[in-house]
Amino acid sequence: MTFLKSLYRKKRKNETFIRYISYLLHLWMGLLSCIVVMVICIAGCLYAFKNQIIDFANYDHARVRAVGLNPQTLSQVQLELGKRNQILTSLIIHDNPARSWIVSYKEQNVDKTAYYDPYIGQVKGYPDTGSSRFFEIVLDLHRNLMMGNVGRQIVGASALVFCFLLISGLVLWLPKKLKHLKQALTIKTSAKWARFNYDLHNTLGFYTCLVLFFIAVTGLYITYPWMKNALIVSLGGSSVAEATAIGSAAGDDAFDKLMSDMIERQKEKKQKAAEVVSLDDIRNLADQKLNYMAVTSITLPNDENPRYTIIKTNTENFFGMMLPDELTFDKEGKLKTINLFSDLPLDKQFTTLAKPLHTGEIMGLKSVVLYFIVCLIGFSLPITGFVIYWHRYKKNTKL
Known part of the structure; x- marks a missing residue:
């Protein structure tokens, strides 16, 4: 009681x-x-x-031994890995020159990720699995x-x-x-x-x-x-019901864009590029479109996606928020898509940032x-x- x-x-x-x-x-x-x-x-x-x-747990690998004047080019990194039968699939380049690059590659059909020192051209180590x-x-x-x-x-x-x-x-x-x-x-x-x-x-x-x-x-x-x-x-x-409704202009437009992109990617898979551009050329083309220093992620073409995908995390804003801008290029270096965060509608911006907004990583x-x-x-x-x-x-x- x-x-x-x-x-x-x-x-x-x-x-x-x-x-x-x-x-x-x-x-x-x-x-x-x-x-x-x-x-x-x-x-x-x-x-x-x-x-x-995680960065602290990998401190020795995540930092370079000595910052040099001329780090390796991306093509040199790709070539260096290739000498050891390691096929580069993606890499992350930090805007801080004292930080190691993060490279992902395939070795005997096994996906691996490692810290790479671009000044000495060597893999420094692998991420700590415990943390x-x-x-x-x-x-x-x-x-x-x-x-x-x-x-x-x-x-x-x-x-x-x-x-x-x-x-x-x-x-x-x-x-x-x-x-x-x-x-x-x-x-x-x-x-x-x-x-x-x-x-x-x-x-x-x-x-x-x-x-x-x-x-x-x-x-x-x-x-x-x-x-x-x-x-x-x-x-x-638009709500899911509105976006997928038959006869909906928003739904039709989104579906048409999706189908058009899928068809174009399928064509790119089958076509042989007249002249395959180097990884350095792709980076230069991306920097021309996104002319600012930032952490840069580059994903190379693969069996599923025939394009280079470049994401630069733009922090040049009032709050220093980490806002992603994305570009895609075909193997010939032609710009296929450009998605600037600032050009997205408010609902798409929120969708893009939902996870970092929830975890606190946003700034x-x-x-x-x-x-x-x-x-x-x-x-x-x-x-x-x-x-x-x-x-x-x-x-x-x-x-």
Whole structure:
């Protein structure tokens, strides 16, 4: 009876109905989802630093021994690997000259990835598998609690509940009078433990509410097709039903472009290039179209795709966000497609950046640190919230 009493209270005098219902639902849903939310948040904290930790684990391989004046050309890298019967399939060139390049190649029909020093023309080493495996486990825990599809549904439901908790928490945080605003925005460190914990829950929850809500929504976007569809439509795109509807102009146009591109690629597979351009020529052509320094990824033609694909990560913007621009060339060096991020409609831009927006990679280390702090606070909210509930429960047992 005492336990049930701690889960319910009567509506207070002058308390609005919305605030009263928000309190009850915030309490009930918070208790139901607290464990899952904590696991999701702590896994998110770890995963935020994935790139930095993997880079540290491969520190000796990821840095060149000495920066020289003339690194190898891409054609020389391709030739050097070819001498050892290693067929180059792709490479990543860093904009930092002190960083090794990352090359992928086939050796006896086995795909391999390695760090390559372009100044000495040698493979420096291979990525550490331990750190990569660790983050695979963290990601599995974050996505589905390592429970497959059942866990995925539990995580998805908990993320939805968490979105509601943030909204209802904001309703409960709103001060009744303007003179109480300062108190709601600060943590009284000199107060007793119960009040200090209450301030931690309320104030930190308010400051991180917007970012946590954004992280949760982008996570739902990745998890649920209906959320993906809703966000795309809200950003000005067409719903899946509209885009695939028979007679739909948007659907017909998208289908025609897709079919045209597929047919053209099939023709390119069968045709023999009159003059195959070198990898260096492809890089120069790409730099002419995308005239800025950036991390550059080049994927060479293969059995599935007859074109060179070049992606440069443009950070020359106000926030330093990592925005991808993509070019494709045929084997003769003719430009086939150009997809500039700035030219994409808003819904396509969001689709392109959904994952880095969710993980915090979008602005590099500064956004990763921000996401880590926010996720750590998100992890603490169920704890401080439960302490508030437990304090009231103990108080009721003494009555």
